[in-house]
Amino acid sequence: MDYNKIEWNDKVDITKEQWKNILVDERLVKPYNLDLILMVYNEPNHMATATDIAIKNGQSPKSYNSNVGQLGKRIAKYLGIEAPRQKHDSTKFNYWHIMFLGARHKNGKNFLWILRPELKEAIDELIIEKRLSILDTMDEYVKMPYEINKQQEESLFEGAMKKITVNAYERNPKARKLCLEKYGYKCCVCEFDFEKVYGDIGFQYIEVHHLRPLHEINKEYQIDPVNDLRPVCPNCHAMLHKASLTIEELRNRIKGLKTLCAVEQCEKAEALPPRRD
DSSP states (O other), X not given: OOXXXXXXOOOOOOOHHHHHHHHTOTTTSOHHHHHHHHHHHTSGGGEEEHHHHHHHHTOOHHHHHHHHHHHHHHHHHHHTOOOOBOSSOTTSBOGGGGTEEEEEOTTSSSEEEEEOHHHHHHHHHHXXXXXXXXXXXXXXXXXXXXXXXXXXXXXXXTTOOOOOOSOOOOOOHHHHHHHHHHHOSBOTTTOOBHHHHXXXXXXXXXXXXXXXXXXXXXXXXXXXXXXXXXEXXXXXXXXXXXXXXXXXXXXXXXXXXXXXXXXXXXXXXXXXXXXXX
């Protein structure tokens, strides 16, 4: 990306190391502030509009604009720096510009937040150092295909351009975090461990399964992270939904298949003619 061609590209005197310290200081960056920053970080090219983020989370764009402005003001005060001033009124400050560069969206209506490169690099390093996990703080606004209900499924046509909302229930990232603190990041069905298999890129990666399907709930309810949620790998998660199985049922099914495979292997071995050395 050519940052020199970005319309709102004022410099701020915050280094990568300062950003690292700021991001892990909850006095400055509240959990909901971090959620927003990491949602933008996770977007292609680390850029998004407030409307994009709001639609994915069922919130108002105005609430995110306020979130960003308050955080920028808090950081500027803490570091004793001045935020970039507004182009049309130099007596006012662009506090959003502390965290983001800015550009007009190609649709001419919306405004793009673009993560500052120093902030992006700080997040990269904090994740590598295991001091930050994008999965612990991000809302699960990417919905899985198996959560589409039958009526929605029948309305989809191959090749059709149609945007759908898979379900209307907001997943609580704090409940997810508490669940994983209790049960860890290993699949509770098949015990697959992403970090053990994939190394750093698998660090703290896992999906969280609601024991009671969200589409069966017709109103908001208080999630109990310990009793309502379990960590599962994507494969087991898909099978739980596809076959409407409980975790124990799927676990027993896997054990049964493993036993059957072991028996078949033994039978094949016994059927082989003796070796002639």
